[in-house]
Amino acid sequence: MSKSLANQVAVIGVGCTKFGENFDQSLQEMMVEAATGACKDAGVSLDDVKAAWLGTFSPGFSGGKATITLADALKFRGRPITRVENYCATGTDAFRNAASAVAAGQYDIVMVVGAEKLRDRPVRGLQREGIHPYFEAGSTAPGIFALAANRYMHTYGMQRDTLAKVAVKNHANGALNPKAHFQMKITEEQVLKAPMIAYPFGLFDCCPTTDGAAAAILCRADLAKQFRKDFIVVRGIGLAVMSGKPYLDPTCDYLGFPATEAAAREAYVAAGIAEPLKEVDFAEVHDCFTWTEISNYEDLGFCKKGEGARFIEEGRSSLQGDLPVNPSGGLKSFGHPVGATGVRMIYEIVTQLRGGAGARQVKDAKVGLAHNLGGPGAVACVVILGREA
């Protein structure tokens, strides 16, 4: 992203459903709750919204029908809706495309919706959709990320109890969040004694599969004051796609994600951020597994390579630390409905920047970063938001 996009787009409203096993809500009902919540929050009507972007990875039975599903759910008809899909980075990339259209002057007010229904469908379907049948036959997301976690532990001498600290932190944050999938504190002992999924990941090292939807209303930054004083500005966005076969690539060191590094670089340049640790006040990062969050600290430049373990151990990413990470509870505790997650992160960042996060409020939150990782590990998207300067 060139610097020209920075500060041209504002977020004026956000909405989010409770995340969890939403057996009482269809995909469409979740879309309606999130979208109307965002409109109400922005003080606009659906008629004011001129275009929409929908982030959804696997919109159900028909493998398609995504944009029409949203049009029917909202009776949002005769207007443009684009579906964006980019693995687990679907939500933030949908936000990115919507922001481009606003910055281009195409539409004054647009909406981003992220939605996914994962609980009432056969798991085999999800596995099939995420995993290549030849190159990755028999492998699963925990299995693939475990390969990298093991290499990291071997290289840097990290133990499982450090991973557990990520789960304990994110569950503690999620326990303060009424919309989180799991609102319960857990102990390090519980994490370490949980059933093993794929070494080093036990059950509590893995994020759940979840139902949920989130939405955001964007407008041109110069129009934002009409809607609210405390609007939030897009400072920078980055997206990067690497190889889908990192584990077949002999140059892959298994120690982190070049996609995150590349996406962060693009976003930091746009936002004019040279020292992330000092200039980013808090972050929502893609903790699909506990180790992933530790890798993210490093890949996002919050600390140096190999220092991620110390970053969590010293409590620097806790709610009271100098760079709180996943105050929402993260994927680990808030849940992970694939296409919804990125937009849910935008919801959390905006809520925090406005000072409206209640018990989980980050102090002096002026700049927040959202980070999605998908593919697994091959796609990353970074969005940096800030209070109006």
Place this chain on the structure above:
Amino acid sequence: MSKSLANQVAVIGVGCTKFGENFDQSLQEMMVEAATGACKDAGVSLDDVKAAWLGTFSPGFSGGKATITLADALKFRGRPITRVENYCATGTDAFRNAASAVAAGQYDIVMVVGAEKLRDRPVRGLQREGIHPYFEAGSTAPGIFALAANRYMHTYGMQRDTLAKVAVKNHANGALNPKAHFQMKITEEQVLKAPMIAYPFGLFDCCPTTDGAAAAILCRADLAKQFRKDFIVVRGIGLAVMSGKPYLDPTCDYLGFPATEAAAREAYVAAGIAEPLKEVDFAEVHDCFTWTEISNYEDLGFCKKGEGARFIEEGRSSLQGDLPVNPSGGLKSFGHPVGATGVRMIYEIVTQLRGGAGARQVKDAKVGLAHNLGGPGAVACVVILGREA
């Protein structure tokens, strides 16, 4: 689209594979052929391309893996790639999102790729993906479009021989096109005597399923002269999504597609076009079935409601007519690899506007229109391109 986007984005290169049963090419090999062809045509290297958009409806086995598939195919890594999916309007909507990013100043040079491999996979899979299992159980694309065609024939007294004229025209054009799936002329008698698929559609009233890929290189209009004198400018784009259940909606008159009307309105306003018949020199429209093209004439404003039959009968949409439609051969003869089709239309429009279409060249082509319709019938996207003024 606000008028501000018009004339800000240029197309400087296009590429396209042969469409057909490409059993000797993988999805990735088709992507490479189209993308490298577009780069060569534009006189840029892949390194010059800063971001990409991929239009694909059903990218194969894993239901995802789309952006990474492109990244691996092109070794286009560490850069942004977004997948856009919008039913049969996937290709033009991918183009639309790429154009927004260029107009916003995010990237100087970007690429759009549309690709789909439909022939070497079970048809059941495709049906499952396109059709809702409850609302549309047992129905197929021919069956759904046939409902509307029958209503139209009943209302306006049109006969099957008029439909046949669309097939004859598009096959005649496709016979002049070395990249078309079917390069053979057919007669009205052949069309009328072909096996019935879903009345009034016989075999030759239906477009085929096809493998293929196409690509385009876009840049800021003010930079385009650096690459070529005869660059093409984006005049306007429109996208509209209507209800996915038009046939359950009592206000649906079955006589056309409000999505096309809405998308065309947005595009015409952006392009400053008041009289499409006079101001558009030729069009590539979504002739998934012969009747669809007749409906498109009306929905795109080339003639009045109910006059589409006369439009084809009088030869006005033929290669020698006053508004040639589907000089490429259309979906009917060129083929229809879903996500590729919209980008393939861009390829044709650009080729025609440059005067490089050989035997199928439209005379004095200065303004061309591409139109996709999907959903079935619920989503439409219109792109208007013109020679640099």
